[in-house]
Amino acid sequence: NGKLPPGPVPLPLIGNALQLNTKNLPQSIEKLSAKFGPVFTIYLGTKPAVVLYGYEAVKEALIDQGDAFSGRGPIPILDQVVEGKGIGSSNGEAWKQLRRFGLTTLRNFGMGKKNIEERILEEAHFLVERFRNTHEGAFDPTSFLIHAVSNVICSVVFGDRFDYHDKKFLKLIDLLEQNSKLQLSFTMYLLFPTLMDYFPGPHKKILKNFRAFASFVSERTKINRESLDLSCPRDFIDAFLIKIEEEKQNDQSEFNNANMVKTTLDLFIAGTGTTSITLKYGLLLLLRHPEIEAKVHEEIDRVIGRNRRPCMADRSQMPYTDAVVHEIQRFVSLVPLNVPRTVIRDTQFRQFIIPKGTIIFPTLKSILYDSREFPNPDQFDPGHFLDENGAFRKTDYFMPFSTGKRICAGEGMARMEIFLFLTMILQNFTLKPLIDPKEIDISPITTTMANRPRPFQLCVVPR
Ligand code: HEM
DSSP: OOSSOOOSOOBTTTBTGGGSOTTOHHHHHHHHHHHHOSEEEEEETTEEEEEEOSHHHHHIIIIITTTTTOEEOOOTTHHHHHTTOHHHHOOHHHHHHHHHHHHHHHHOTTSSSSOHHHHHHHHHHHHHHHHHTTTTOOBOOHHHHHHHHHHHHHHHHHSSOOOTTOHHHHHHHHHHHHHHHSOOOHHHHHHOHHHHTTSOSHHHHHHHHHHHHHHHHHHHHHHHHHTOOTTOOOSHHHHHHHHHHHTTTOTTOOOSHHHHHHHHHHHHHHHHHHHHHHHHHHHHHHHHOHHHHHHHHHHHHHHTOSSSOOOGGGGGGOHHHHHHHHHHHHHHOSSTTOSOEEOSSOEEETTEEEOTTOEEEEOSHHHHTOTTTSSSTTSOOGGGGBOTTSOBOOOTTOOTTOOSTTOOTTHHHHHHHHHHHHHHHHHHEEEEESSOGGGOOOOOEEOSSOEEOOOOOEEEEEO
């Protein structure tokens, strides 16, 4: 209508499908930005989507005009399971209430008997034991990391971790693992959502697995309800049940059974793959760069030693390790295009008018790989986060969790997990690659929604 930002000319019905590589949408968007600049429109089928490319455009939208850009856009498949409920997919008043509650409860370190740091450390201990039991043999770390990371969420949501051999736990994790292995063309789903529903394919299986996961969570909430003590919440579900009880008289309340199950599901889906892939990629990057691993070892030995467990308070004394953790997240750029947003009203942005409901991609890789802020962004270099004196260098361009009103609700938890899991692993082991480090391919496998490392195995040698 002449008010949206310009972009490649769309064709009827298929929009810009011919200009978009369905296997690597982030790459197509990078190419288009070279031609159309930091703000442009692409057509996903018949629907326009505005791409924001680079720090200035993303900041102007998500921070300076944060409220207008706070709507959630389509999340292929997941939308059909959560049906606009839970923190990640809801909008308007429901989202405000659920997000506020979720953040306070996750931040509430007094919840149950243990705080979140203790829960992570307990799990890190079990992870280290599992690594030790490989007896220096080669193994793929994927399952171990998924188990550890999901168990932290289990501990927060269900009050306790599961034993790694517990059949219920294995069933639950199997559903998540199956989904992470199934290759879904998110781009095809974004382009032709209705059409995809009519075709068979991996998306049907993913949907089935998510539904099975939701009924597991629903069963667990029943168990909690039967043994609930209103004065003593044991976990996230108890806290939610108490909130439902407190708000019983309020007909505007969003605290109900459906939102409880879907918010819990959100925590698993948004929190498991993201953190475990980051950790796995981190191990690969350290295998590729033994000289960086050696420096982390040296810092761990100096600050923590070998006889006590690391804790979050150590981080401020460990600028190099902190820089490595940040650089892992920057390099991985886990969610290159961000999770899609929408504008919640007709919105003037720069010289354009973006109609209410338009999909927005506030791209994150464009910021994490900005060569003005991170010289040689394609290189894995912790120096990107260190100043000339070796002190940690903070930068607003560190945005793997996005920014603004919908910034990742699990950021605090994820950052603790990555720091504590990684330092615990490196305190106890030296990583050994199966091939010459220089031969290791650290480039990502990129899909529309997430980057992940190429498959690999490693050995861990006790220190
Ligand atoms: C390395 C780990 C993680 C990364 C890189 C990551 C990244 C992101 C990103 C980019 C978003 C979209 C934000 C936006 O719309 O602007 C998001 C949303 C979200 N994340 Fe994370 N995340 C991680 C871990 C976690 C964990 C551990 C949890 C929960 C325990 C979690 C829960 C959520 C939720 C609930 C949302 C939706 C927020 C909303 O719509 O208000 N994430 N995350």
